[in-house]
Amino acid sequence: MTTLHELAERLIAKGEGPREPTREPVNTTMIRHWTQAMGDRNPRYQGLDAVAPPAMLQVWTMDRESPSRGPLDDMLDALTAAGYTGVVATNCEHTYARYLTPGEELTYATRMTELTGPKRTALGEGYFLTWLTTWYAKDEPVGEMTFRLLKFRPREESSPTGKRKPYPLKPAVNRDTAFFWEGASSGELRIQTCGDCGELRHPPGPICPSCRSTERSYVRAAGVGEIYSYVVHHNPPVPGHDTPFVVAVVEIPEGVRIVGNVVDCEPSQVGIGMRVKVTYRRMDDELILPMWAPLES
Amino acid sequence: MRTLEMEVGTVLPELVVPLTPTLIISTALATRDFTPVHHDPEQARAQGSRDIFLNILTTMGLVERFVTDWAGPEALIRGINVKLGVPAYAGDTLTFSGTVAAREDDEYTIEVRGTVSLGAHATGTVRLSL
Amino acid sequence: MSTAVAGIGATEFSKDSGRSELRLAAEAVLSALTDAGLTPSDVDGLVTFTQDANDEIALARELGIGELTFFSRVPYGGGAACGTVAHAAMAVATGAASVVVCYRAFNERSGRRFGQPNPHLGGDPSSLGLEMSWHVPYGLMTPASWVAMFARRYMHAYGATSEDFGRVAVAMRRHAATNPAAWFYRRPITLADHQSSKWIVEPLHLLDCCQESDGAVALVVTSAERARDLPAPPAVITAAAQGSGPDQMMMTSYYRDDMTGLPEMNTVGRRLWEISGLRPSDIQAAILYDHFTPFVLTQLEELGFCAPGEAKDFIADGGIELDGHLPVNPHGGQLGEAYIHGMNGITEAVRQLRGTAANQLPGPANILVTAGTGVPTSGLILSRA
Structure with a gap:
C-alpha cells in the first residue's frame, strides 16, 4: 500500500506540470469588473495606459472547465479516500515580478511542493498540502502563488447525514465483559457478582477470585458514588476528547470502584469525596459510556 | 509628489468593508469564482456554513486595495502573503488595520489584519516599493 | 553460585540517534563486551524486554555471536529493567549459560513515543486489552495519567x-x-x-x-568467579x-x-x-x-x-x-x-x-x-x- 507521504514524494518529484493556456488575454473588461466589485478606485487601473491589479493574477486562469487533471487532484483524492474529507484553505501568498498590461497572453503551470502531517488541528487531524503556481508571459515568469490547504478528518459530533462517526476509543468486549456494556446501552450500571458466594467484583472476569466459581451474575448498581481519586488531563491531546477533561476513580456504595469521566462541571469543581451520579453518554452508533456528574444535594 | 508619512510604525487608516450579499456575490463573479457557497445561501448552509462568504481571491483583492488606498497609485505591490482565518460571512463587517512593519531602501513591508465579528479573517503582509 | 555484572556499555543518549534500533543495540552490546574484556563469541545468552523491537537472534546475527543456549524476555515495560539481570543471573547460576548480555535499545523520542496516546491500547481482546478497556475509552491512556x-x-x-x-x-x-x-x-x-x-x-x-530519549544500554552478566579474572572490577549481584x-x-x-x-x-x-x-x-x-x-x-x-x-x-x-x-x-x-x-x-x-x-x-x-x-x-x- 502506498502511504500518503510516498504518494506525495512521487508527485513532488514530478516537478512543474505542463503549461496551460488561458482563454483570453489580460483585458480591460475583466479589470473593470474587478475594480468595480472591489470598490478599488486606484487610477493606475483605469484609462488608456491601465495596468491590471496585481492581485488579479489568479483571476486570469479561473476557469470552470478545468482543462486537465493534475498531480494535485491525485493527492486530494488520496487524502479524501483516507478519510480526510474536510478542506479549508490556510495560506495564500502572491509574488509579482511585474504588473501586467491588457493584451498580454498568459500561460500557467503548477507544481506540488509539500505535504506535512498528520497534525492535530482545531478542526481535527489533517494534512497540509502546499503547491506553487507560476504564471508566464511567453517564457517570462510574471508572478507566482503559493497556496496551502488543510485536508482534515472532521471531528464528529453530528454529521448532516445523521450517522455518527465511530468513536476512536472503543473498548474491547468479550463474553466475560459483554453484560457490562449491554447494561450501559440500556442505562444500567451492572456490577458482576459471583453466582455462588455472592462477592461483587469490578472490573469483571471469568472466575470468582474468592471461591473459583464460574457461575456469574450481576447486580444493578444504584448509580451513585464518591470520587476516590481523579486526574485532569491537559496534554497531549487525546482522540475523542477535548482538553482539559476529568477522569476519576469512583467508589460506589455497593463496594467496588469504577473509572469514568466526570462531566457537567468544571474540572476545578472536582475533588476527592465529591458525590456523583451516573450518566450515560452516547459516543457513536454502537457505544454508550457510563460517566459521572455532580450529585445535586 | 506625495508627502505621505511612511516610516516603520506608521499606522494605516482603517478600511471598513460592509459585507453585503451584493459585495460577496459581485466580487465572487468578478473573480470568476462560481462556487455556490459564494452566491447561494441555501447551498452554503447545506455545507455547514452560516451564510454565503467571501472567496479567497476577493480577500487578496481587498488586502491590496486597503494598502493602495493609503499608499497611493505610485506604490508598486510586490507581494501579498495572507494566512486565512475565520470565514467572512454576509451581514458581517470586515475591518482592515495595518502598520508599516519594516523598510529596506524603497521597499516597505506592511503588516495587515482583516477582522470580522468571529475573529481574524486574514492576517499577513504586503510588500510594496515606491 | 555467585554472579556479577562484569561489563557495561551504552550509546550516547539523544533525541534523535539517526540510527536503527538494532544498530543501537549492537553498539551498546559491543561496548559492554569490550568493557568486560570479552568478545561476541564468548556470549551464550541474551535477555531483553518484551517491548524491545530487536530480537535476540537478530542481535546475535549482527554481532556474529553464533550459538545461544539461553534467551528470555521480561514483560511490563520499564518494570523489566532489573528483571533482565535477574534472569541472566539465574541462567548463569543454573548453568544454562555462562555469559549473558542484557540489553535495551530504542528510539523512544524520534520513533514511537510512549507518552503519546495509542487508540488501539483498548481495542484488543487480549487480557491486557480488556484491562485497558475499563480506562482507555475515558481518555485515561497515557502513562502520566495512570x-x-x-x-x-x-x-x-x-x-x-x-x-x-x-x-x-x-x-x-x-x-x-x-x-x-x-x-x-x-x-x-x-x-x-x-x-x-x-x-x-x-x-x-x-x-x-521524565524525558524521552533515543539510546541503548547493555550489561554483561557472568559468574563472580569469572568476573574476578576480567579487567573491569565486578559488581556482585547480591x-x-x-x-x-x-x-x-x-x-x-x-x-x-x-x-x-x-x-x-x-x-x-x-x-x-x-x-x-x-x-x-x-x-x-x-x-x-x-x-x-x-x-x-x-x-x-x-x-x-x-x-x-x-x-x-x-x-x-x-x-x-x-x-x-x-x-x-x-x-x-x-x-x-x-x-x-x-x-x-x-x-x-x-x-x-x-x-x-x-x-x-x-x-x-x-x-x-x-x-x-x-x-x-x-x-x-x-x-x-
Missing part, C-alpha cells in the same frame, strides 16, 4: 504537595547538571521552574515527567527479584484496598532484603526508577527507607541529593540523564561501585536499584566485590 491517579490519592492521604514532587525533579536535575553523559548536563532547574511548567495531567506538571502484587494490573491497579502504595515494589524490596540479609541502613545509594516523580516518594516508603507518608520529609532539605541521608540517582536518573527504561540506572550503580561515576560517592559498598513503578517490577542489590 500515575497521576495514584499521585492524587497519595497527596490526599498524606498531605504531600506538588512541591514535594518537585523536589525530586530539582534533585535529579541538579545531579544531571554535573554528569556529562546526561541530556540535561549543565541545565539544573529550580522549584519555581517546576511549579510553572505546564500541566500534563493534574497533579503532574511537565517537570514531573540480590535480584521480580514482583507483582495482589490484584495487579499493568498500570491501573486502582481496585485494591489502598491506592497510596506500590505493593509490587514492597514484594521486590522484601525479597531483596531476605536474599541479601541486608537492611536499608546497609545501603549507601539508591537508583530509584523515576519516570514520574511521585513514585520516587512511594518507593522510599515501600523499600523501608522511611515510613509510609514520610517520604516528603525524607526528601526535604536535599535528603536524596549527593550529600543527603540516601543519595538517589547520582547520574540524574531518567528525569535528568536519559530515559533508557531504567537500564542506565543499573550501569550507574556499577560505576559507583567501581569508583568511576561522574558524581562519585565516597566508596559505596551496596547499591539498591529498582525498575519501573506502577507496573509489575524488579530490583537489584549490587555490591562491591
Whole structure:
C-alpha cells in the first residue's frame, strides 16, 4: 500500500506540470469588473495606459472547465479516500515580478511542493498540502502563488447525514465483559457478582477470585458514588476528547470502584469525596459510556 | 509628489468593508469564482456554513486595495502573503488595520489584519516599493 | 553460585540517534563486551524486554555471536529493567549459560513515543486489552495519567504537595547538571521552574515527567568467579527479584484496598532484603526508577527507607541529593540523564561501585536499584566485590 507521504514524494518529484493556456488575454473588461466589485478606485487601473491589479493574477486562469487533471487532484483524492474529507484553505501568498498590461497572453503551470502531517488541528487531524503556481508571459515568469490547504478528518459530533462517526476509543468486549456494556446501552450500571458466594467484583472476569466459581451474575448498581481519586488531563491531546477533561476513580456504595469521566462541571469543581451520579453518554452508533456528574444535594 | 508619512510604525487608516450579499456575490463573479457557497445561501448552509462568504481571491483583492488606498497609485505591490482565518460571512463587517512593519531602501513591508465579528479573517503582509 | 555484572556499555543518549534500533543495540552490546574484556563469541545468552523491537537472534546475527543456549524476555515495560539481570543471573547460576548480555535499545523520542496516546491500547481482546478497556475509552491512556491517579490519592492521604514532587525533579536535575553523559548536563532547574511548567495531567506538571530519549544500554552478566579474572572490577549481584502484587494490573491497579502504595515494589524490596540479609541502613545509594516523580516518594516508603507518608520529609532539605541521608540517582536518573527504561540506572550503580561515576560517592559498598513503578517490577542489590 502506498502511504500518503510516498504518494506525495512521487508527485513532488514530478516537478512543474505542463503549461496551460488561458482563454483570453489580460483585458480591460475583466479589470473593470474587478475594480468595480472591489470598490478599488486606484487610477493606475483605469484609462488608456491601465495596468491590471496585481492581485488579479489568479483571476486570469479561473476557469470552470478545468482543462486537465493534475498531480494535485491525485493527492486530494488520496487524502479524501483516507478519510480526510474536510478542506479549508490556510495560506495564500502572491509574488509579482511585474504588473501586467491588457493584451498580454498568459500561460500557467503548477507544481506540488509539500505535504506535512498528520497534525492535530482545531478542526481535527489533517494534512497540509502546499503547491506553487507560476504564471508566464511567453517564457517570462510574471508572478507566482503559493497556496496551502488543510485536508482534515472532521471531528464528529453530528454529521448532516445523521450517522455518527465511530468513536476512536472503543473498548474491547468479550463474553466475560459483554453484560457490562449491554447494561450501559440500556442505562444500567451492572456490577458482576459471583453466582455462588455472592462477592461483587469490578472490573469483571471469568472466575470468582474468592471461591473459583464460574457461575456469574450481576447486580444493578444504584448509580451513585464518591470520587476516590481523579486526574485532569491537559496534554497531549487525546482522540475523542477535548482538553482539559476529568477522569476519576469512583467508589460506589455497593463496594467496588469504577473509572469514568466526570462531566457537567468544571474540572476545578472536582475533588476527592465529591458525590456523583451516573450518566450515560452516547459516543457513536454502537457505544454508550457510563460517566459521572455532580450529585445535586 | 506625495508627502505621505511612511516610516516603520506608521499606522494605516482603517478600511471598513460592509459585507453585503451584493459585495460577496459581485466580487465572487468578478473573480470568476462560481462556487455556490459564494452566491447561494441555501447551498452554503447545506455545507455547514452560516451564510454565503467571501472567496479567497476577493480577500487578496481587498488586502491590496486597503494598502493602495493609503499608499497611493505610485506604490508598486510586490507581494501579498495572507494566512486565512475565520470565514467572512454576509451581514458581517470586515475591518482592515495595518502598520508599516519594516523598510529596506524603497521597499516597505506592511503588516495587515482583516477582522470580522468571529475573529481574524486574514492576517499577513504586503510588500510594496515606491 | 555467585554472579556479577562484569561489563557495561551504552550509546550516547539523544533525541534523535539517526540510527536503527538494532544498530543501537549492537553498539551498546559491543561496548559492554569490550568493557568486560570479552568478545561476541564468548556470549551464550541474551535477555531483553518484551517491548524491545530487536530480537535476540537478530542481535546475535549482527554481532556474529553464533550459538545461544539461553534467551528470555521480561514483560511490563520499564518494570523489566532489573528483571533482565535477574534472569541472566539465574541462567548463569543454573548453568544454562555462562555469559549473558542484557540489553535495551530504542528510539523512544524520534520513533514511537510512549507518552503519546495509542487508540488501539483498548481495542484488543487480549487480557491486557480488556484491562485497558475499563480506562482507555475515558481518555485515561497515557502513562502520566495512570500515575497521576495514584499521585492524587497519595497527596490526599498524606498531605504531600506538588512541591514535594518537585523536589525530586530539582534533585535529579541538579545531579544531571554535573554528569556529562546526561541530556540535561549543565541545565539544573529550580522549584519555581517546576511549579510553572505546564500541566500534563493534574497533579503532574511537565517537570514531573521524565524525558524521552533515543539510546541503548547493555550489561554483561557472568559468574563472580569469572568476573574476578576480567579487567573491569565486578559488581556482585547480591540480590535480584521480580514482583507483582495482589490484584495487579499493568498500570491501573486502582481496585485494591489502598491506592497510596506500590505493593509490587514492597514484594521486590522484601525479597531483596531476605536474599541479601541486608537492611536499608546497609545501603549507601539508591537508583530509584523515576519516570514520574511521585513514585520516587512511594518507593522510599515501600523499600523501608522511611515510613509510609514520610517520604516528603525524607526528601526535604536535599535528603536524596549527593550529600543527603540516601543519595538517589547520582547520574540524574531518567528525569535528568536519559530515559533508557531504567537500564542506565543499573550501569550507574556499577560505576559507583567501581569508583568511576561522574558524581562519585565516597566508596559505596551496596547499591539498591529498582525498575519501573506502577507496573509489575524488579530490583537489584549490587555490591562491591
